[in-house]
Amino acid sequence: MKNYSKLSFYVFLLPIIIWLVFLIIIPQIELLIMSLRYENDMGDMVWSFANYKEFFANDIYWYTFVRTAMYAIFVTFLTFVVTFPIAFYITKIVNPRYIAFLTILLLLPFWVSELVRVYGWTILLRESGVINYFLQALGITSSGIEMLYNDFSMIMGLVYTSMLFMVIPLISSLESMDDSYIEAASDLGASRITIFFKIVIPYCASGIVSGSIIVFMLTLGNYLTPNLMGGKNSLWFTEQIYNEFIASLNWNQGAAFGFLLLILSSFIIWMGLKLTKQNLAKALS
């Protein structure tokens, strides 16, 4: 302890303990407990795996769960592919005079609520939307095409809403990278592709991992975008949780779904960290 009295230590410790115990740990334990409680035929609450059995017995739950996980991974990858060139352009290619301007321009839209951004896409894409208006005005189509409510629009929306959380870590790791690495490799005759895979990507690994963790987690837990851009066919797992809680009022079933989602996200994040040899504290700070 650096010069600190015991008192200051407890002053700092106490609120943190209260926060973590009462708002994080106990609720997660309660989630697990509730998911193991089941109302039997007599109307009594008993301990049971029935809520989990329900999940495994019903194809639609299974299908939605796996589909959500796969799509979330795919969206994370796609977000990386879309934002990497921008991060690279801003940090390494553009005239340094424009760096500040482009960065502000890049970050500004993300300060606006996700709902507003998704709403913007719905009025662009829907059957009576702006894009269809121009297509018809130009004579390309004669009647409106529904461009919303399919997997394509949903994935585009998910990428759009999560780009920020990928681009910030990418920019900060690219910024700290010394240009001479790339210059040296280039002088020694490496091709662009070799430089990209052997130098740039390994150097940015920690930024890529931290961006991916946040994007993956936000996508997996997203409700607004799949709901408003994917429509009724979006089959996103958070919608199942929402239905159990708000529509069917079966909180125990909802708790089981919630716990499964928690396990899934923790597992995939853990796998990602293991595979890339990172740890959570390093990846997030």
Added chain:
Amino acid sequence: MIRTLPNSKTYSWGFKLYVIFFFTFLFAPLLVTCVLAFNDSNYPALPWNGFSLDWFFANTEERLGIFMDEENLKSIWVSVQTAFFVSIFSVIVGTMGAFLFERENFRYKQFLYFLALTPLVIPGVILGISLLLSVNSTGLYLEDNFNIDLEILRPSFWLVVLGQFAFITTFVLLVVSARLKKFDDSLEEAALNLGASKFEAIRYIILPFLKPAIIGAGAVAFLMSFENFNTTLFLIGSETTLPVNLYLQVRDGSTPVINSISFLLIIGTSILALLNLLFTKKEA
């Protein structure tokens, strides 16, 4: 490949084209939303029928502008209040956390730090439902056994504040810790040598040093809270926050009043973002 190396024309132009395309993609939905807020139409769609401020000020049977729309105005006010309390609480606790993890050493520190980071990797929906379940159980227990009925144990304004505080604090903690790492300990030692108490040293030396990080984190905490949907959805009582209220309207068929609210939000957040940026730039 980079600006110091010779690049082919195709490479530079390819990049430029991609950047233009990307920024179009980035701004198109926002621009369209803003423009259509001023269209003289009953639907948020083209054709352009002329400029109108109806969706801001009108109060007719067909059109209710945002400044006349009590329900939406009320939800904006609820969101402002929520965000105000969340940012105050999370800045206080987050800063304390930064002091704890950066400047103290104790057993299980690594474990506690890991726990403090977990809210960032728990999906918001889960935070919402788990908090709802546990306050509900506690509420039932207290009511059955002691006949106590606490309002905070039901979906309500303060429960929303708690739920958002639970994960926004982690964010503040990370931002303030990053700044605290750069603090030069000799400044504090000098203050202590000159007779300042430990808390005076914190108050007059360390906190002023942290000020830009604290203000920046506070602004972002405010916005995160103002815009939160996933966690809030399960915790709201009778007082609906703006994102939830907007969601219900968008889902059930929208009128251009949503565009005018969006326009105000875009302007408001842009100003806040720019101010925040200028402020942190100057201090850093």
